[in-house]
Amino acid sequence: xxxxxxxxxxxxxxxxxxxxxxxxxxxxxxxxxxxxxxxxxxxxxxxxxxxxxxxxxxxxxxxxxxxxxxxxxxxxxxxxxxxxxxxxxxxxxxxxxxxxxxxxxxxxxxxxxxxxxxxxxxxxxxxxxxxxxxxxxxxxxxxxxxxxxxxxxxxxxxxxxxxxxxxxxxxxxxxxxxxxxxxxxxxxxxxxxxxxxxxxxxxxxxxxxxxxxxxxxxxxxxxxxxxxxxxxxxxxxxxxxxxxxxxxxxxxxxxxxxxxxxxxxxxxxxxxxxxxxxxxxxxxxxxxxxxxxxxxxxxxxxxxxxxxxxxxxxxxxxxxxxxxxxxxxxxxxxxxxxxxxxxxxxxxxxxxxxxxxxxxxxxxxxxxxxxxxxxxxxxxxxxxxxxxxxxxxxxxxxxxxxxxxxxxxxxxxxxxxxxxxxxx
Numbered sequence: 001x002x003x004x005x006x007x008x009x010x011x012x013x014x015x016x017x018x019x020x021x022x023x024x025x026x027x028x029x030x031x032x033x034x035x036x037x038x039x040x041x042x043x044x045x046x047x048x049x050x051x052x053x054x055x056x057x058x059x060x061x062x063x064x065x066x067x068x069x070x071x072x073x074x075x076x077x078x079x080x081x082x083x084x085x086x087x088x089x090x091x092x093x094x095x096x097x098x099x100x101x102x103x104x105x106x107x108x109x110x111x112x113x114x115x116x117x118x119x120x121x122x123x124x125x126x127x128x129x130x131x132x133x134x135x136x137x138x139x140x141x142x143x144x145x146x147x148x149x150x151x152x153x154x155x156x157x158x159x160x161x162x163x164x165x166x167x168x169x170x171x172x173x174x175x176x177x178x179x180x181x182x183x184x185x186x187x188x189x190x191x192x193x194x195x196x197x198x199x200x201x202x203x204x205x206x207x208x209x210x211x212x213x214x215x216x217x218x219x220x221x222x223x224x225x226x227x228x229x230x231x232x233x234x235x236x237x238x239x240x241x242x243x244x245x246x247x248x249x250x251x252x253x254x255x256x257x258x259x260x261x262x263x264x265x266x267x268x269x270x271x272x273x274x275x276x277x278x279x280x281x282x283x284x285x286x287x288x289x290x291x292x293x294x295x296x297x298x299x300x301x302x303x304x305x306x307x308x309x310x311x312x313x314x315x316x317x318x319x320x321x322x323x324x325x326x327x328x329x330x331x332x333x334x335x336x337x338x339x340x341x342x343x344x345x346x347x348x349x350x351x352x353x354x355x356x357x358x359x360x361x362x363x364x365x366x367x368x369x370x371x372x373x374x375x376x377x378x379x380x381x382x383x384x385x386x387x388x389x390x391x392x393x394x395x396x397x398x399x400x401x402x403x404x405x406x407x408x409x410x411x412x413x414x415x416x417x418x419x420x421x422x423x424x
Contacts, residue, residue: 050412
């Protein structure tokens with residue numbers, strides 16, 4: 001009992017000391033140092049009417065799963081499910097520092113409990129960790145942050161973990177981002193590297209494909225930042241090398257290869273915010289965007305004449321809009337998403353290996369209305385309905401060596417979501 005009382009007394013002293021120190025640091029004292037802790041807890045319950053293609057215990061929903069027929073012709077994937085998770089609980093810390101090299105400087109680190117892979121659910125994972133430096137007309141951000149295709153200022157207002165995936169990109173890369181401030185205009189140049197969101201290829205998901213190309217993913221942006229209007233456009237380029245060697249199945253001999261495949265993506269994005277309405281949008285046209293949790297990928301075919309593999313991208317177009325009431329306790333909103341596999345129906349070889357997401361799909365769309373009850377900044381309540389429909393194709397032979405996908409059927413999934421959010 002004495003040991004317990006001593007332990008509790010010590011804990012009280014430590015908490016009082018920490019509280020006092022927090023007040024000092026949060027005031028950004030004369031030394032220029034200070035910090036601010038923030039985050040939220042948001043347990044979410046969700047019910048699906050069908051099996052889905054997903055991640056993180058199905059909380060990261062992509063689209064409804066295709067039909068899977070049993071011996072009697074019944075669709076096995078036509079099965080409802082119910083779950084509840086709190087893995088998206090998040091905590092972050094911003095650390096202010098004295099001016100250095102003529103710049104305002106701060107660091108930021110943030111984590112949640114979704115894990116860096118499916119097997120790591122409920123484990124702390126790193127979301128953001130970067131240093132930000134701001135001069136009068138220049139800025140530099142170095143560390144892990146949202147991938148440049150994720151225009152974080154115009155992210156959808158939805159609550160679920162998927163955040164508009166696979167219409168809206170969702171990934172974080174380690175990067176170096178330089179910004180030139182020209183009044184209301186911003187010019188951004190970013191070089192980034194993969195970690196959690198990896199390219200896919202012959203060896204599964206791996207960062208090796210980008211690393212083997214010896215070129216970071218490159219992105220250039222121009223942004224207009226007005227008082228109520230925010231608009232931007234970007235270009236993204238990625239070069240990967242899926243193989244460093246291969247073995248000829250006929251001879252059993254192994255050969256070195258340096259063949260690479262490049263892919264480009266273009267995007268426009270923006271938001272308009274008034275006292276009554278918050279409107280956001282983004283459209284993306286590009287190749288091999290599976291790393292961004294979007295549709296896309298590539299396939300390979302062995303060319304005996306060149307004694308090497310040839311790679312071909314399949315491209316996609318996605319677009320989404322998000323409307324919501326900007327103020328008030330009751331805030332309705334709606335997210336609308338649309339996607340198209342631009343390579344659906346392209347002729348490919350029978351011996352092609354396909355890497356990516358949605359190659360056997362044509363059109364995809366989502367309708368997602370929501371209602372937020374926000375009595376204060378700390379405690380919020382949300383209910384959402386998310387309907388996603390996907391058009392699946394079947395393979396038809398063109399000749400003995402080639403085939404193509406043609407439309408076969410469309411399936412849909414309804415998801416009902418309820419969440420309580422405690423912000424701090």
